[in-house]
Amino acid sequence: MVPPVAPGYAPGVDTRTLIETTAASLGFVHLRVAAIPPEGTPRMQAYLAWLARGHHGEMDYLARGADVRADPRRREPDLRSAVVLALEHHHRRPPDPGGLTGKVARYAWGRDYHNLIGKRLRKLRRRLHEAGVANWGGVDTAPILERAWAEAAGLGFTGKSCVQIVPARGSYLLLAVLFVDQALTPDAPLRDHCGRCTRCLVACPTQAFPGPRQLDATRCIAYWTIEAKGAIPLPLRASFGRWVFGCDVCQEVCPHNARPPDPDEDDLLPRHAWLDLVRLLEEPDDALMQRFLGTPLRRPGPDGLRRNACVVMGNLGDAAAIPPLRAAWQRGSPLVQEHAAWALARLGG
Numbered sequence: 001m002v003p004p005v006a007p008g009y010a011p012g013v014d015t016r017t018l019i020e021t022t023a024a025s026l027g028f029v030h031l032r033v034a035a036i037p038p039e040g041t042p043r044m045q046a047y048l049a050w051l052a053r054g055h056h057g058e059m060d061y062l063a064r065g066a067d068v069r070a071d072p073r074r075r076e077p078d079l080r081s082a083v084v085l086a087l088e089h090h091h092r093r094p095p096d097p098g099g100l101t102g103k104v105a106r107y108a109w110g111r112d113y114h115n116l117i118g119k120r121l122r123k124l125r126r127r128l129h130e131a132g133v134a135n136w137g138g139v140d141t142a143p144i145l146e147r148a149w150a151e152a153a154g155l156g157f158t159g160k161s162c163v164q165i166v167p168a169r170g171s172y173l174l175l176a177v178l179f180v181d182q183a184l185t186p187d188a189p190l191r192d193h194c195g196r197c198t199r200c201l202v203a204c205p206t207q208a209f210p211g212p213r214q215l216d217a218t219r220c221i222a223y224w225t226i227e228a229k230g231a232i233p234l235p236l237r238a239s240f241g242r243w244v245f246g247c248d249v250c251q252e253v254c255p256h257n258a259r260p261p262d263p264d265e266d267d268l269l270p271r272h273a274w275l276d277l278v279r280l281l282e283e284p285d286d287a288l289m290q291r292f293l294g295t296p297l298r299r300p301g302p303d304g305l306r307r308n309a310c311v312v313m314g315n316l317g318d319a320a321a322i323p324p325l326r327a328a329w330q331r332g333s334p335l336v337q338e339h340a341a342w343a344l345a346r347l348g349g
């Protein structure tokens with residue numbers, strides 16, 4: 001249940017307090033503020049270098065809206081401050097059901113955060129408009145470099161794994177950014193808390209980090225199982241292990257995530273922490289998409305999910321996967337057929 005929006009805006013309440021009370025009433029757990037610097041978005045050079053290296057792969061949408069991403073004032077000239085908000089999704093993984101099942105990254109266990117946070121953000125924006133505060137922002141899909149703003153606002157520090165980490169709370173965060181037309185009191189950025197640790201860089205199953213705070217998405221399991229439409233490169237498949245959607249390895253090994261998980265928030269209950277791989281292969285498209293309605297699991301589409309399921313089945317080394325893989329190889333789409341053939345070859349089937 002989302003609590004109601006904060007009661008009426010009392011004259012004399014400063015804008016930061018209004019934003020903080022409203023955001024807290026909407027369930028945002030973290031909030032920090034950065035001033036928009038004269039030169040625009042922080043870390044923009046690192047972002048452009050990342051694009052130039054082709055580390056975004058097929059995610060062409062990231063190259064679009066570059067002018068607004070570089071400076072949100074190109075969209076709304078009066079914007080002065082960035083308000084960075086976050087929810088936590090630090091949940092306990094349900095026990096391994098065993099058999100032919102695959103793992104899902106934590107952020108995708110429940111309701112799609114685009115909807116969940118988007119709804120809360122719309123309420124916050126409406127409240128600010130009522131109070132005469134012009135604003136613009138979004139969650140994930142707008143051309144906003146969210147982690148760069150989170151770093152500048154001191155919401156977290158940038159781990160060597162690229163993720164934003166709140167000291168003592170961890171990195172299982174979902175971010176949103178709201179720009180406002182007022183000069184709010186900014187927060188100070190945090191210092192680096194990684195020190196000499198390199199666990200994430202070493203643990204990444206596909207060696208997707210060319211260096212600290214650099215990620216080649218074209219090697220990342222999250223990229224291939226969620227974003228990419230085509231065939232997963234052969235040399236990477238065996239490294240995917242049991243990850244059928246997303247990957248949490250670089251976060252699971254991080255000492256900042258060692259605290260006990262939170263009780264589950266209603267909307268992010270771990271409904272889909274493990275997926276039945278045979279069901280993914282056999283369920284008709286409509287039923288599959290209906291089952292995952294309102295969750296991030298719809299993003300790869302039915303054949304993307306089946307492609308991922310074939311890879312995990314190939315990795316499980318269980319002969320029970322051979323009959324469903326054969327069926328997929330006989331009647332699946334060309335993408336699914338090719339991944340089923342790979343898995344069958346790996347299982348000796």
Ligand code: B12
Nearest residue numbers: 046050105140146147148163164174175215222223246247
């Ligand atoms: C594209 C994308 C991806 C791609 C590429 C990820 C990447 N590392 O760039 C893929 C599909 C691989 C992906 C994976 C994941 N993603 Co993603 N993704 C995005 C998206 C849409 C854009 C990110 C982007 O612009 N990347 C380009 C790179 C260059 O930028 P960046 O890492 O974000 O920016 C930092 C670096 O430039 C860094 N930097 C560069 N040089 C230097 C040098 C120094 C010294 C320092 C300190 C910093 C630094 O500073 C910037 C600020 O931190 C954002 C949402 C958004 N609009 O921002 C979500 C987002 C980053 N993803 C998110 C999540 C949850 C994930 C996954 C955890 C999902 C999963 N479990 O499978 C993984 C994590 C992988 C990882 N280790 O980063 C969250 C991150 C939450 C957090 N705590 O950080 C975001 C913010 C979505 C959200 N609204 O919550 N993602």
Ligand code: SF4
Nearest residue numbers: 204220221247249250
């Ligand atoms: S999400 Fe997984 S594959 Fe991607 S960088 Fe982190 S550990 Fe590597």
Ligand code: SF4
Nearest residue numbers: 159160194197200254
């Ligand atoms: S695992 Fe270590 S190096 Fe990686 S982000 Fe966490 S503290 Fe930093």
